[in-house]
Amino acid sequence: MSHKRIPKRKAAIAVGSVVALGAAAILLPNANASQDGSSTDAAPKTLKANDASDLAAQLQDLLGQAFAGSYYDSGTQQLVVNVISGDNNNVVVQAEKAGAKVREVKNSLATLQAGAKTLAADATIPGTAWALDPKTNKIQVTADSTVTGSNWDRLTSTVKSLGSDVAAVKKSSGTFKTLVSGGDAIFSQVQDGTVRCSLGFNVTASDGTPAFLTAGHCGVAAKDWSDSENGEPIATVDQATFPGDGDFSLVKYNDPATQAPSEVNVGGGQTVQITGAADATVGEQVFRMGSTTGLHDGTVTGLDATVNFQSETDPNGVDTVTGLIQTDVCAEAGDSGGSLFTQDGSAVGMTSGGSGDCTSGGETFFQPVTTALTATGATLGDGAAGAGAGDDGAGTADPSASATDGAGDQAGGDAVGGGDEGAATADPSATAGDDQSGTGVGDQSGAGDESGTGADDGSSLTQTH
Template sequence: MTRHTWRGAMTACAAGALLVGPLAVGSTAAASDPGSTSPHELGIEQKVDPGIARALERDLGISRGDAAARLTFQARAAGIEDALERRLGASFAGAWVDPTANVLYVGVADQGAAAAVQAAGAKAVVVDDTLAELEGWQASLDAATPAAADQVPSWYVDVVTNSVVVSVRPGGEATAQALIERAGVPAGSVSFEATEEAPQTYIDIVGGNAYYIGSGSRCSVGFAVTGGFVTAGHCGRSGATTTSPSGTFAGSSFPGNDYAWVRAASGNTPVGAVNRYDGSRVTVAGSTDAAVGASVCRSGSTTGWHCGTIQARGASVTYSQGTVSGLIRTNVCAEPGDSGGSLIAGTQAQGVTSGGSGNCSSGGTTYFQPVNEILSAYGLTLTTGGGTTPPPTTACTGYAASYQGSLSSGAAVAQPSGGSVTVTRSGTFRLCLAGPSGADFDLYLQKRSGTTWSTVGQGTTSSNNEAFTYNGTAGTYRYVVLAYSGSGSYVLGATTP
């Protein structure tokens, strides 16, 4: 395969066919309500947190409407990518999105696998090397540490160019070539990237909330888990104590990895949310991996809330303390003091800040330890927004009809019991929804026209409770409850004309 030996920056994907076809491949939401399904199946496009849309507008220069469309597309593309990776097996060569055209590309090392990709609604790109081969060569580089680490600061698998990209500082060309030869990586599968970056760990930091280690060094809570929180491994060794919240490092790994988890002392309550530094918080709904090219946002105490794009997954970076592999590489800016903070795509947790280079004035490169690896390493459960506490029995009282159920985050259900109600005269609909505390449940009123349903009224605030009225005509209606974030029980009250 012919490749450019040197390159200045990652190339963007050319626009292609829009992602169409089955949009819920491998991503059906689980829920307790009989008949519950994905919002898309009920004609509901999930709303996008306005704060996230504003940050993407500010940092990526896109409109809030485009931001909403992009985040919705990314969530659907992640499910398709996961299903195709399992189906394609050894021929899978990675996946990435073109955020400007909302296209999902999937690399395949076998022309015969392209049809399966197209059938799933993605665009196939036939390449020479499989993802497993590229990751194997990256692992070889991990084992062959460069003679001068400051000259070759990072390397990563770039699925877009189907190569292992090695970043080289000025004067480090010979060191990079020697590293590749020592690792036994085929020259045709390597791209070089000139860089000025000099990665460093961010010790004095806060993400969602600050915590302090030992006699005063500060780091951030990455994401809450049952019994404590996860953070960067370079923040503290196993056994180190913390304050605000108080706890103990129950596990820590750095270098090689850059993850840790802190077991919090009693009286500290994990909350499934990330500080957005504008007086509000983003609810954490899960930890589905976003694709390369996806838009993400980071939270940190020095520079606050900033957004950017995933450039690669599984990247390796060499700090002065040693090489860390398996990281998410992004162009989200960060500065010293932001380490350990949260990286999130929409409402899906992605990783915790490891380190990087640059700043939030001129831009930079930041690396994140994937959160799912931390959860797996220590057998932890991510804390998500809301809870399972049923609403009070007095919620939404005074309505002619009442419906109850339970939903998992991201699922939706039509009431009554997946069916509909027939209204024989014009008048006012009064609707009320009471969801679990801390969650964000939404309510939609839909009217049938022929074989399709259209939303005619809705309550979509960031609260767990919704109430609205609608002046309608005779016809067939249904009520759709959506668990936008958080899980638990709800009560729906309805009065029709």
């Protein structure tokens, strides 16, 4: 895996750790109100995205094989649940009484999953990706700009064999790649130079010691990590998965007394308090922090995505990663491992890879936090103050108050290495984008090189590699 050298910058780690999700104690009180299969006039409930995710999980159990996926309609704030046409009126009534909007579709989850297996067997080509799209009830296949000639013919032939009602393919102008460097930066010195990645979320390892999650390709690239480019290592990789069933690493702090904040720094002395971990829902709004591009928002577009990265160690190889979240949030080199989260403070993912940039857009893929927690045995942190210095009294931010499409100004430098005491709470939606905080370089922590304004500033949270 090749890595570029980067100029020396002072950087601190803006991190989020999370407590157990207590979101919706949910939404099925009337699910058994009608057992006779009769129709119901129950109107779909207005739900927050997290509540919709919890309801979808419950309805998947309730509907069984009739369940064919679900998505969140952010315009109406309703959960839309796909069901297979057939003699399923009773469970449909229950789903409607639970508060979902139900629609009948042709393709079952089993059909779509079988199609994905065919793609994996016959079209694992560098620069391709596919994910299940419940809005279209199809497998959406994407090919980047490197997929041409016989590879393009092979891909389109495989998609065609599945049928136009099962799968569709589109071209992406960019190139799928992992982006080692970025986030509120963590650094490692390797033979070829400096590797920079982003810290995702603070956690507690299964043995009770403090740790954090980041991208797996970062953990594969280097073992020892620092919070400054030439600083002493502060953490060591304990587990790393890449490629394969995910892209995540568990990295343990070397000092067992380390405490880390349950928040994501979005710049300008503002933080987003992380209140839980949640599964992504197609259609929901999400926010991403990255050291190259700052805070950005977008929408979840697919789940259980498979991405075939060109191998960086084998010119003829493919690094296939499965089980990812697909979004339209922009990303650029320098954001790997950083945090993907919701406006109300749920940890959703860590940046894995993608195509495009924050000028033209593209597709970006994230490792689900919930899957990484299960695989590593880690639990989300307890909200203690940041290691080193932290933001004393820092509150939570509303990402939507700052999310547009620019960059830089949001990157923070005050979580693990120096801090804005008494930092105010932030609204990420008010700060994600070109002028995330509306302030100039250096406003975040009193020095320009900690504000994350440049592509090589190691100062914010996530993106892909």
